[in-house]
Amino acid sequence: MIVGLRSLAARWTTVVPAGAAVLLAFTWGRTVPGAVVALVTLVLAGVVLAAVHHAEVVAHRVGEPFGSLVLAVAVTIIEVALIVTLMADGGEKSATLARDTVFAAVMITCNGILGLSLLVASLRHGTAVFNPEGTGAALATVATLATLSLVLPTFTTSKPGPEFSSAQLTFAAVSSLILYGLFVATQTVRHRDYFLPITRQGEVIHAEDHADAPSGRTAGLSLGLLLLALIGVVGLAKGVSPTVESGVAAAGLPQAVVGVVIALLVLLPETIAALRSAHRDRVQTSLNLALGSAMASIGLTIPAVAMASLWLSGPLVLGLGAVHMVLLTLTVVVSSLTVVPGRATPLQGGVHLVLLAAYLELAVNP
Template identity: 50%
Template sequence: MPQSRTPNAVTAPIVAVIVAVVSTLFGKSIGAMPGGMIIWPAIEFFVLGTAVFAAIHHADVIAHRTGEPYGTLVLTVAVTVIEVALIVSIMVAGDGSPTLARDTVFAVLMVVCNGLVGLCIIVGGIKYGEQGFRLPGANAYLVVLMPLATLTLILPNSTTSVPGPYYNVTQLAFVTLATLVLYGVFLYVQTVRHRDYFLSDPGKAVDHDGSPPSNRDLTISVVLLIAALVGVVLLAKHVAETVKIGVTMVGAPIGAIGLLVAILVLMPESLAAMRAARNNQLQKSLNLALGSSLATIGMTIPAVAVVSVVLATPLGLGLDNRDLVLLILTFGVSLVTFGGGRTNILPGFVHLVLFATYVFLIFSP
């Protein structure tokens, strides 16, 4: 478990709030300075990235102390706040991006289910040959992830009340409720009813490393987590326009923004999942990886849906045919990969090829 007070984890939230306040009060003046339009946005983006890492670190510290089911909820809420702040800020920046939520959620699925899962399986397979995992736990992730993805990313293309990949308000409300119910039941199964499905050693009551932090460290982490999340939310709107301008300047398609947001949000958990695979803890890797994709759909989509209704901004959710093929293929391969309880490097490389195909098709559709 990470220490509760590393220097970066302490300073990053404070710096993020300071930079956000400076951007709000003096952003135009700084941008008018020589080089300000390049240097200051780069500083904002760097500070935003460090604040994301700090937020996940302190959420992990709090989760380790509070235990389940509250630990999982703390991590989920922290990731959701970060992701929603980035998505909504970019959605409403400039001319708006009504499909950004869809692109980001799909990017998270591809990054997690193909990129991260593939890397973890390869890293563990190269070092240990084969690695085992709890089959009921993997099945629980997939049995919830597939209908959630279908409801939010596929079904909108088949409804007729509103043309295009959109739900009307009533349909969006129903899908939001269904999504929250499915994710809530999954959390109950994972943290209370069948916790042993998700433990590397089902004989153990918990699956944490190290001793829990003291009350003082816990209090510090709560304060710094709040500061980090405030910094991320405030910085997100300043970074949003810069990201859109940068993507346009390099000639990248708008779908690249979703991939960028997904990578930024998933980076801390991805590094933890890689470390777990290297330590022969594939079950922990799967918990971190597949849990991230479930949280993205289960919490982020409902939150973005509420914001879109309140702000009266369009929310395009349905995938195009190209991405739909990749999503169905990903789920089919995942069913085979996680169908036997053990993995080797072969399925890992298959998942990586699917991820490379997804990235390639963003830039060469």
């Protein structure tokens, strides 16, 4: 029996995603009572850890930057499905859900994940070292996508309010896909070395030398379990979202807080994976995850909600308010100053985390 328990414990990364899928099947579309919410939260934490494990297995097999790209795209695709589903169920009150969730994802990735990664790496290794060429290209793409999709709608005049007209929304969606496609091609084909971890002497690390890569069968199994785990993360997050929404309303908090909670939940796997990479002094991998997730969140969400708006009733508000535009501008400026030297100290990590704290504070107390 003891051997059986140990065997089960060793296979927890397989058991937990499967258990999450079963729990999701029983809770989907139903009102979840408080006791079940507690169980869902516990399973949610376990499935996040399982997702990180399987993402690292896949990343080790395919190498960087493909590994971080797999996790970022997988999480974002399922995040988009969650946003569209909630928009379809939410009616008028979900008009700003896409904007709030995407902007929350940008702030969490560009300040939270990036700041924590720099802080962990610099505290452990003295300084955090990364490639400014690849990271700068990623940051420029994120800044352009965020401005086109979240800032311009506030100033356009073809349609009342901070909304795009149909033609403008189509342009933003196509531009987002083109820019994201160009970045992926640059990251994985033409200039792949710019996105690989580097040594403290500036030499590119082409392969990890601490362990043999897993077999194709193992990596394929982990890829399937990763997708199952991510479906569990987002599906269970949707299951508890009514509880979150009612809690937000009961506390008298703005509706935008719901978008923040959704983004925090779905970005947990990337956050943990980035921190593990930073702890191993693979800061470039951490930054690939952070900026790649921000880019995928905008580049895939905006086209998806543009398509969904064809059959969803109600407005689609994408334009940011003045306070959030100031925070976005400050984030881009500070991130640029962080990226240019190619190395960072705990100070840079702390600055980004303060920006995230300011965003969270203003989300709760606008």
